[in-house]
Amino acid sequence: MTATPSSPSVRPPLPPFTEESARAKVQAAEDAWNSRDPERVALAYTEDSAWRNRDRFLNGRAEIRAFLADKWERELEYRLRKELWAYTDNRISVRFEYEWHDASGQWWRSHGNEQWEFDAAGLMRRREASINDIPIKESDRRL
Template sequence: MTEAPALRPPLPPFTEESARAKVQAAEDAWNSRDPERVALAYTENSFWRNRDRFLSGRDEIREFLAEKWERELDYRLRKELWAYTGNRISVRFVYEWHDASGQWWRSHGNEQWEFEDDGLMRRREASINDVPITPGDRRLT
């Protein structure tokens, strides 16, 4: 396991520019589909709500992401800054993926993020809905 850096810029309090940079960094990391890389953005004791699952800590987050990207194949994500203040950022996102049977899905969601002073995320709450799509309906390639 790789240790998280001492600081994970951009750091709170966020400006519009730094909040957009934080969102873009998250999008880039998630599109890597590398659970280790993504997990390093969270505190060791980070709390997550993802749909109906509740996770606690970087190790659970890493395991969850590994399982996610085993199921959600050819995953492609776009995130958009919705709002920010102090040490919090709100994001809306869409991602597309297909399951093992070849069924494509578009997943729409909203996330609320809360950060420590060092720029690591201590809380992530995500609400997500999935819509079946055809390969011809894909927008994210």
Template sequence: MSQARPAPILPPFTEATARAKVQAAEDAWNTRDPERVALAYSEDSVWRNRDRFLTGRAEIRDFLREKWNRELDYRLRKELWSYTGNRISVRFEYEWHDTAGQWYRSHGNEQWEFARDGLMSRREASINDVPIEESERRLRQL
């Protein structure tokens, strides 16, 4: 028996639906499953992630696969910053370590734009990484 998928969260957003969209994104990204996460983006979605520019769900999926092969034990928290119409702004932080065992806390802001079907058509992300000691971690388990 297959589980029914929840109804998509569609724009225009209210505070409640914007918060639900942010939580759904946090939950999906914390799976570290590129296939699942990529389904939230339109086939022609446009991204800027740091200094990388991506177009399309396939590029996004490949990027996420690379990201989680490099950023190990990734844990993320997102927070709604603002919303209007079909746009949401989010602040976030995540923690991860590299293959040498160095831990980082990455801080950033995202601006999201959604199509009528609720899929993200544009994502702009600015991110800064701060080296931390493992003992400084705040996001051990979500």
């Protein structure tokens, strides 16, 4: 059976990307991550997606889903902004920042960049993320 744009295994916009479609893909990712729903977010990745997130290496949707569930249990009131940095046929680079607080109430701002590679159905098959965290005062929040 061939995947169609309305099936869950296809995630428009599809490569090859234009500036407009790359921006739409970045916005869709930002919206999904801000939902803090591991199930929803994991559906954007191939079943065998490979991730590097900081110093962790994940393989497949199941590991991604578990990672995200754990992340959002620790990173409370998480709020993210992504910005398109560059794109090619099936790759997009973004810069991002997000804010969150831990269980003790300490607020953090996390900055980073990601490189994404997509399959023909618009699912992300590879994600490389470099992220740095800095403690902030609640009064210094931007998001």
